[in-house]
Amino acid sequence: KEIEAELRGAIQRDELSIYFQPIVDLKTGRIRAFEALVRWFHPERGEIPPQDFIPVAEDTGLIITLGNWITRMAARTAVNWPEDVTLAVNLSPVQIHAPGAALGILAALRDAGLPARRLELEVTENLFVADNAATAQFMDMLAVEGVRFALDDFGTGYSSLHYINKYPFRTIKVDRSFVSGPNTGRKSDAIIRAVAEMGATLEMEIVAEGLETAEQVETVRRAGCTLGQGYHFSRAVPAHLALRLLQDER
Ligand code: G
Ligand code: G
Ligand code: MN
Ligand code: NA
8 A cells, every 4th residue: 555655656756767678689689679667766665676566556547547657758768769679568457458548558659759660569468367359449459550569478378379369469478487497498498499480470579588698599599589588688778778779789
């Protein structure tokens, strides 16, 4: 409850900022997108992780305002990037349900002057509980405008393939548990290869998440993933450093 009260004022008090983590083309090594990740720097409590306040924002409905704010602020940064660099923004399932949510996102884009085709919304399959008409309507409305969708944390939820079959996803983000940690090896490699092969057939982008070593990068590249993300390339950085990463490679 404390977090809720403080979160309400956090935007006004300028305590929230958006960080950006690069998503890299595994063939060319160039940055193809940045994922926007919200950060809360509390003056007394220090940094409060999104896992602690996003659920609160979802429970209270604050996520609608917060989500539109995040999209708007991130889009204002993204207009300074080269035309072909995509902005990826995480979407809460609560946002999908809210009436007018699609319009809120389009308004944020318009306000920032970012073309809809440069936005990709990431939806976590774990939380993709809203498998109904409203979800289809939400996605179609934005897809018509050119917004793309990524299925986030792929492989950790259920009905993943159902969602890919039913909804207009352009990108699959393979969860980092397949890339590093205790459950990786021959089996996880084979799963990544199979997902990458499916992605190629469906003309989808396959992002390998959580790449922390050069060896992991090489493994997923050989498995056929088109894009990679993780600490090996960069952590999420503030807007001015994201811009510098782009300038450094041009
Ligand atoms: O930011 P971090 O790298 O710690 O992310 C932790 C979790 O919080 C992830 O699941 C991420 O998707 C989520 N998250 C981070 N930023 C946002 C955001 O802007 N909106 C939503 N809905 N979730 C976010
Ligand atoms: O759920 P989502 O994929 O949106 O969450 C992104 C989260 O993953 C953020 O908390 C981000 O900081 C984290 N992350 C990004 N790259 C890496 C990585 O290479 N290793 C680990 N352990 N976490 C990462
Ligand atoms: Mn994500
Ligand atoms: Na993820």
